[in-house]
Amino acid sequence: MSLDARAPLAPRTVSPPAPVRRRSPVRAEALVVLASSSLALALGLWGIRRQNTMWGDESVTHQLAHRDLSQIWLTAQHIDLVHALYYAVMHEIFGLFGDGLLTLRLPSVLATCVAAGGVGLLGLRLAGPRAGLLAGLVFPVLPQVQKYAQEGRSYAMVCALVTWATYALVVSVPHRARWRWAVYGSTMLLACLLHEFAVLALIAHGVTLVVSRVPRPVLRVWGATAACVVAGLSPLVVRSAGQSGQVSWIDGPVRLPEFLAVTVVGVACARTHLGARGPVRLSALALPILVLPCLLLLAASLVKPLFVDRYVLYSNIGTALLLGAWGDRCRRPGRSSRVTWIAVVVVLAALVPVSPWLRTPQSRSNDVTAISAAVREEGRPGDGLLYLPGRHRIWTGAHPEDTRSLTDLALARDPVSSNTLAGVELPARDIAARMLDFDRIVVVRGPAGAYTPTDPREAAKTGTLRRHFREHGTTRVNGARVTVYARDRGPSPEAGPRSGSPR
Template structure:
């Protein structure tokens, strides 16, 4: 169900800058990919390598490269259901599965061609291994070995997922029956850290890639309270209320069972709290001193939020059952009502995430459709190079399937993306291209400029990259098409 929820409509939105990096990196030859990773995006290299082989089989269309993310969310939800059923009940397991399947952060990750859904699945798998260690103490040694291997793999997918080791040791120390495992945790975690050293070193050397986070605003209260997991204000109110109820239930149970070393002290709510609070808390604290955080990085902790929402629903239902006494059906009715409420506030988020411009306001499909509809054989096309790399309109051309832009020919390209040291192509300016003689036989030129999407608080005029240069070499503007986040101009050579 979770896979279907995430995959449905994932073909609708245009790709955007980060997804372009995924697609263009995956489409490279392996030597080209490894060469690029020595300069940029090493922290995403494992995901790009996976996507390279996936695309060889299933192609590199928007839906094709997004579908593995939906599968990863399905795996994460399946693991959540599994481990909740192991230490709680099937009722809580099903509630947790539904909550995670419709949690906006996970739905978004499941519809985007980035590794964040894999991070959630790997973090959940680490927790599931620890739960198995708890319920099968006689087989802990191979399970701890598997934990160490998986922690190293998770760190290669996303280095922040390595913080799950801290969440897990906190859970061990807070669970009396598991405290004696801390030594095996230490050995397994240390070996995983050693195995992950190459990616940690490369991440440090390429840290300039996240310098844009220094602009601030990526860890505001609005981000923390709403955008990390919930998407909008309505879901945030519901989510935080139910999570608080789940946390309160965990505290109450811990108080009643204090001093007990029985299996009943295993509480998935305690694991979820450690998983949710500690990695995110450390990242947000570090972000005060070094800009290294944005909301999408929280995806690996999102399943914990789903678990707490589910246990909150159960806590409220059981309280109502206790008050109703003879009317056991009251708890079931309240569970159903609360689940339907969670799904109801999730639906607007899902719809917003599957709109045509939902991926960072990108309108690349619209650009391609406009040029395709109006272009002729012999037309040239130039793209805005003033926008930051992830917003450059050229990416619409490079990521589009063959023929999407009609006969229009890209004539500014200097080094194609697959031969460049970074993930995108390098280009000549309009003047340099004219000096190379590439405009000599061209009578019509399409110019695609980035423009601030509507609804933003600080709108700006569309970029004008190359327009003056086109006029200088003998072209004049004949038409313009205002799109969602771009403007497409047609220039015709003067008579």
């Protein structure tokens, strides 16, 4: 049979390969933002009331934000100018939603949610969806972030603004559109106006661009934008420099060991090759924002102590990004998961005891709610009231009903009428004379050894108490002592110090 006579072969059909299902960028971004923000919201709402307690700085927010905007501005001319914008924002929030603890702290919770979503998107853009998801989930779990997510102060808001300014920077590098740089600059300026130490993140951004070797036109436009931010911040810096006394309480780095521990973990992760997506590498972005603000603040502290961990809360952006990228790399095919699981166990072991503790009154340096309650319980109508030193008057300012039946012996002008935080006190001689008109005085002061009187007014208070009064009981609360003094009328078998039960 000839070949031509053979039956024709059926044509072979090759089925096309099954399409690879890829998650769309929009869906990936939505997942990262939703998961990160949801975890941040859950952690922020967990124990947000801290057993209905408030600490001193939150009390300042509560008191100043309840003043008129004009009074806030006049007060800021004397003290706390760096927080004036935040007080104005909280004034409007209190006017809309009331003045409870939830209203005081919810803005910080929501700001942390916004920051967590931004960290997730940064990780997604720089290292991929899984790294972004991990970074977004790590960020709200970090102890410092958990702590300041539940405080009525500006630090969570500043962190959120720095996060999204950083995202705007990363997006602006390849596109170079002017409006993108305008968004970056305005967001950074707003962060700096809420707290001027946010400007340290601007320096970190500049280092990121230099290390990433971006084109010269990009460096020029960033330089112009940074100059505008600094120019907009300069009036605040110049005016607030005269109020440096309000950070005189800082006698050394505050909570530096905890901050350094997180920094060391982030730097260790950065030693792993994390790859790169786009012109900016993740490590080139994360390391400067993690390390530089801390180092610059510590360097400034050699001249004047300034380092407090909350001032550079946004440094945790770098920690979360590095941990997220490291976790993604450890989970890639072909790599042992043993290291990852060990790391997860260690992290959980460290966080399990910390997270519940952060939601207790003892996690803060003082509890003004307990202080006011102790004054109310120990005082009798008509008793005198004394603060040692006078700045501690802010401790009871958020609960004026607890001291209404007592006479503030040193006060000449109240805080509102004098546009100050703690009011204006009488001269030393007048304070001593008023003290001698009372048989019982309730004294509010800090823990033992926390204060040595140097001002003549404070010396007059302590000297008059020592010469003419006898201690009749001390109640110790978180961060303070409330002591009752009775006029010393001579030896008495019933007189003598007694110690109240700690609360």
